Amino acid sequence: MKLNIIPLGGTGEIGKNLLVFEYEDSIVVIDGGVKFPDDELLGIDLVIPDISYLEKRKDKIKGIFVTHGHEDHIGGLPFILPRLNVPVYATKLTIGLVRAKVQERGGYPDSLFRVLEPGKPVQAGEFEVEAFRVTHSIPDAVGYSLLSPVGRVIYTGDFKVDYTPIDGHEMDLSKLAEWGQEGVLALLCDSTNAERPGMTMSERVVGKTLRDWFARAEGKIIMATFASNVHRIQQAIDAAMELKRKVCVVGRSMEQVVRTAHELGYLHLPAEDMLVDVGEINNFSHSRLLVLTTGSQGEPFAALTRMATGNHRQVNVAPGDTVIISATPVPGNEKLIGRTINHLYQIGAEVVTKDMGLVHVSGHACQEEIKLVIRLTRPKFLIPHHGEVRHQVALRKIGQSLGYEEKQIPITQLGTRVVITPEKMEIGDRVEAGSVYVDGLGIGDVGQIVLRDRKQLSKDGVVVVVVGLTRGKGVPHSIVSGPDIISRGFTFMKEANDLIEGAKNNATVAIEVQLKQESWEWGVMRAAIHESLSNYFWDKTRRRPMILPVLLQV
Amino acid sequence: MKLNIIPLGGTGEIGKNLLVFEYEDSIVVIDGGVKFPDDELLGIDLVIPDISYLEKRKDKIKGIFVTHGHEDHIGGLPFILPRLNVPVYATKLTIGLVRAKVQERGGYPDSLFRVLEPGKPVQAGEFEVEAFRVTHSIPDAVGYSLLSPVGRVIYTGDFKVDYTPIDGHEMDLSKLAEWGQEGVLALLCDSTNAERPGMTMSERVVGKTLRDWFARAEGKIIMATFASNVHRIQQAIDAAMELKRKVCVVGRSMEQVVRTAHELGYLHLPAEDMLVDVGEINNFSHSRLLVLTTGSQGEPFAALTRMATGNHRQVNVAPGDTVIISATPVPGNEKLIGRTINHLYQIGAEVVTKDMGLVHVSGHACQEEIKLVIRLTRPKFLIPHHGEVRHQVALRKIGQSLGYEEKQIPITQLGTRVVITPEKMEIGDRVEAGSVYVDGLGIGDVGQIVLRDRKQLSKDGVVVVVVGLTRGKGVPHSIVSGPDIISRGFTFMKEANDLIEGAKNNATVAIEVQLKQESWEWGVMRAAIHESLSNYFWDKTRRRPMILPVLLQV
Structure with a gap:
């Protein structure tokens, strides 16, 4: 009797939240967010979780339950939903925001949107899923309790404890206390502000x-x-x-x-x-x-x-x-x-x-609020979620201050299973997980090679070297046109005549050395031009433009 | 009788400090710093002040006086000194640091380094320049008093008021008070922390x-x-x-x-x-x-x-x-x-x-320290320096809280003269000023066009289209090789066969339309290929790679 919890996003990072709960043939997913790209992800618009693991287990998925309508929890759904085709459960406002978002990229069947109410459990395969109200910087935010034969697991979602919320909907602390009395196996807790002492203001x-x-x-x-x-x-x-x-x-x-x-x-x-x-x-x-x-x-x-x-x-x-x-x-x-x-x-x-002055307050719980939720739910295991490593470690320290042992508080990693039985918790194997980049209409077609090229291009630009060689199979060949040089993003060409003339001479020498060989190959010729110009430009400018040799038989 | 103060760096920005003081045929320069490039200055290593104004007036320059050894005050000197060839004055440690820095890029004549001592004035043309000790996050930091026939102007340099400095060298508040008693025309004051109330800790x-x-x-x-x-x-x-x-x-x-x-x-x-x-x-x-x-x-x-x-x-x-x-x-x-x-x-x-915990304190003065220096020096005019607009405006507000009027506190701009007579202060004309980019060995050869190209390259990469056309002057021409397509940083080519085939077809159509014209031009042909592929890629991918058509007569 084992429950698997697999974070496919939102652990070790802030953004692209996606939690998988798996018990035998039932999978329940919570949230499907995006992350905004770091500076080095040149040209990338959005980062979404890799959901290969879910795509291979579509039939088992009983639904995606959404905690609230922030981008880092719903922004991935327009990409994820069409590939899974499963029901989406959320409170009214959240469903409204998801629907609007999904519409922008082609829509989703109306029948698969299910509005749920806090306090009214939904059966999703072997899981009884129940939303409970939390307070956060958007209305209608909830956390979830997932009751399976293994026991009850609670995920807070993003929350703070606001005793005087604007809409009057308090966080359902009584429910947490009730579950705490009954026995909670594990609590997954928002760690975003776990480094901050005290309480977040209302x-x-x-x-x-x-x-x-x-x-x-x-x-x-x-x-x-x-x-x-x-x-x-x-x-x-x-x-x-x-x-x-x-x-x-x-x-x-x-x-x-x-x-x-x-x-x-x-x-x-x-x-x-x-x-x-x-x-x-x-x-x-x-x-x-x-x-x-x-x-x-x-x-x-x-x-x-x-x-x-x-x-x-x-x-x-x-x-x-x-x-x-x-x-x-x-x-x-x-x-x-x-x-x-x-x-x-x-x-x-x-x-x-x-x-x-206080023209802004955070939407996330500080240390004392986190302690409150831990004390109310009294979980056997405490799983820091929604945070970078520093935040997860800070939450672990809070747990330790309440008497938990380190081994009861795992620092989870993307794609690594947390395997829970009623008695113990273990770290399991790693499933396919990571980041998928969205660039324009392309999803996943930009990877490390393309990004590395963009980085080089961004720093020093590109130099295209065009050379026409005589046609025919036999040696000797000779240069009949060029080398000509086109550059972009490298240097201001009009003032770089000497540099460009020197480059042409270097390329010519490199080509002629190759042509004198008994036989020569296109690939080797290109490499020779590349190396010669790369060295030349480095010597003269301390820059490394991308060099693209273009050889044509004329 | 007019004194011109021209900030060539360090106003409206934090970084690349360079202040010019000009009275008749005497110019005194204070500092020569660098700024580290913002993210959008792709590939740029350093940003230094444009010193065209000084290069055209070399003969008038009596010396560069340096306040302290931080990069934003000395980092530009390896580039600036060889172009001006003037004496550099600073305290012992600062000279040591400047010397080490200049050495890395070719050195500077030993005879032009002049160690000065606080409290011992140096005559520099019409200016009597005197350094006074300040406390800052580096030892041996000073501010300067510049006494000219127009009156005394004081520049604080970067400072805080540390009553218990580690090296025992207190800020020379008595000297400031003494000058205040004698009469100070203008105070240029470090604005970095002018938004922060209270005092910076020791x-x-x-x-x-x-x-x-x-x-x-x-x-x-x-x-x-x-x-x-x-x-x-x-x-x-x-x-x-x-x-x-x-x-x-x-x-x-x-x-x-x-x-x-x-x-x-x-x-x-x-x-x-x-x-x-x-x-x-x-x-x-x-x-x-x-x-x-x-x-x-x-x-x-x-x-x-x-x-x-x-x-x-x-x-x-x-x-x-x-x-x-x-x-x-x-x-x-x-x-x-x-x-x-x-x-x-x-x-x-x-x-x-x-x-x-206090494992760091700032090196810059907060509001109460700034007030102290203003009260001691009692300047007629107060010039916020060393700060972005927000900091300059904050310093103006401090001045106003001490009874100064807005017109006594100018928000200066890069290259704009502040013209001071014993009676009044006015904003004068704008001289050549701005940023010069250092990229590898190149100084100033990368400008807006190159940066714009780098930006495009960084986002969507580059596509080179190579076409061989028949040789000869008469119409009709025809395609004999290609169009072939090479791309970098655009998409992962191995999985983009259809996209590339489509691009070739589009390019072929565009070329053939041109070839059917009674006469055609290379430039127009290139533009046609560019437009056709640009639209095609936008439609298919919502990306805009840089497109470089290469035409060869074969």
Whole structure:
């Protein structure tokens, strides 16, 4: 009697969450997220989990259960669902967001979307799956309990313990306590903030701070935040209402989320006429406007970035405007957001960031909240999930501080099975797992070789050497045209005449040495040209452009 | 009677500091730094200030005065000095570091290096230049007073107010007060930390924290910090001595700084035999070792990074080792350093970062220190320097809080003159200024066109299309070879047969359309192939590789 837990994403990393639970012939999947590419993944748009393991076991999959509507939990579904064709279970808002996302890439059968309610278990093969409410930076977030003959396993999903949530839906701590009394085999716990002591503050404090800044503002207020943070948006709208400002929503993802959340009843507009179209904002005085927008991460094409650089068609930033960046930079984005802030100051706007007051709080649990959940559920085994190694290790330390032993808290790795029986937990073998790169329409056609080439091209460009040789089979051949040189991204050619002439001479010498051989081969000739020019350019410039010899028989 | 102050670097940015002071026929330059390239400057190694303005006025330049030995103040000198051939003035350690740096790129006449002492003025044309001691994260740092017939201008250089500096050299606040009493026309002030309230803590507190962590460590201690932070290194060495650990210095820049600082008397070794060579570290028990190393920013080739990934030839990290990262991530490096931390945890090391205690303090003044310097010097005009726009604006706000008016505090821009007379300050015209890119041996040969090409190449690679056409002047021509296609960084070719065949067909059609024209031109033919393939690839892949058509007459 064994339960296998296999993280295909979200462990040892933040992003592309995908957890597999397997008991005999039943597989239940939780989430299917994306990760945004690191800088060295040149040209890659998205990174999704490798689901080969699931594709080979399609028949066993009873469903994909989704915890909440953030990209790192649902962004992979447009790619994953069509390949698995299984039901998707989630709460109402999450299903709404998944549906909208899947639509963009071809859709998915309506019958496979299943709205579930927290507290009402769903039978999925041998698993009884029950969602429980958690609080997080998006409404309608849940964690899951998976009850199988081996015992109960709980995955928190992304959570914080917010005692005063904006929508009144508290985290279901009582349910966790109840399960804890009955006996929990394993707890998979969000580790994102496990390095941070204390407790994450309630979303409600942000509302208060926003209202204070709003009240002080004289010109336009432009507030950038994550589009999915519906409660943040609700609080901004409420403050705007109170201060008699109209609200204008700008930016594709912000417009989409506001529409979906409003349609499904998750966003409340205190007055029907309080939203104004972006085309109409010039009809209102600046002091009567709140612009809600995207770009809190400094993303080059997001609305706030374009406003800051004077490249937005409809909204400009004026001296005296107040720009509130209600977010924290995702690691790697610090420079981009810094650039936006500088542009805004250059214009003469007031800029309010997290450093100046509580205009943002995290959506993840800090150490004391994690301790609470462990104490309530009293699991036999504790599995840090949703985090890099540093976060997993931090969660292990929290567990140890509560009396767990190291061997009860595994640091899991992508694709490695955690095998659990009612008595013990072991690390099993490794299944096929990893990252699949999405580049344009291509899924998985860009791998290490292509990326290595892109890296070389990005640093020093490309040099094409074109040589025409005499036709015919017998020796001797001779050069009849070229070598000619075309380069891109290497050096500014117009000022590099000497360099290029030298390169031609070097190539000629290399070719002629080959031609003098009794017999010569195309491959060897190309290699000789490559080596000669590679050395020559390194000597002269300390650069290594990609060299592509093109030989033609003329 | 006019003094011109022209920032050629270091304003609106952090990095490549270079300030020009011009009074009639006298020019004095302060600093000549580098900036490290942003991510979008693909392949660029360094960014240095454009000094065209100075090159055209060589004869007027009386000297370059250097504030301290950090890269962003001296890193440009190997490129700048040979082009100006003027004396360099600095304190002893700074001269030592400049000399070592200039040596690497060909050297500079010994007679042009002038060691100066704080408090002893140097006449440089119409300027009387006097250095005054400041405290900063490198020893022997100074600011400068420039006295000209227009009045006295003071530049703080990089500073903090450390009342308990490690080397006992306090910041010369009395001198600033004295000049303040006499009358100061303008103060150029370090703005780096102008957004931060309060005071930066003394370097001395770091020594205490380090000693505590050292005392707790059981295995090896590996401490990474900025090589130039000689006082930090001194404190680590002192703590190691006390706890009977030997010290091993690893990493090129760390070894170089330790050598220079020791030779010049800025670093004190409490026992002659306490340094051990990296080759010998296996002769010592782990619990008796402190490794001082580079890589606190996660730089891919730095020593700590290689140790963390098991790629360092001599030093490995073992479970139970303590790794102290005694630095703060420079914006943009957060992800790299995070990766190193994850690798270290994976190995099972303890990792100590700034978040866990005071293992690092800044070298720059916070708001209260800036106020102190303004109050002491009582300048007529206040010029925020050494900072991005956000920092300059923050410094302006500090000035305003002390009663200055906005017009007394200009937000300067690169290359724009600040013109000062004893009565007033104005913004003048803009001189030639900007960034020059260093790529390998090339200085300035990579510009926007090359960078744009590199960007395209980095995202979607390159496709070379080779076509042989019949020789001869008369129409009709025909295709005799190809079109053949070579690509790199575009897609994994072995699995893209259909795509490539389709591309060949498209190219053939485009060529034949041209060949049917009454007359055709090479350029038009190339453009037609380019357009046809560009559209084809976009349709099929949503990518835009660089397309290079190569036409040959065969």
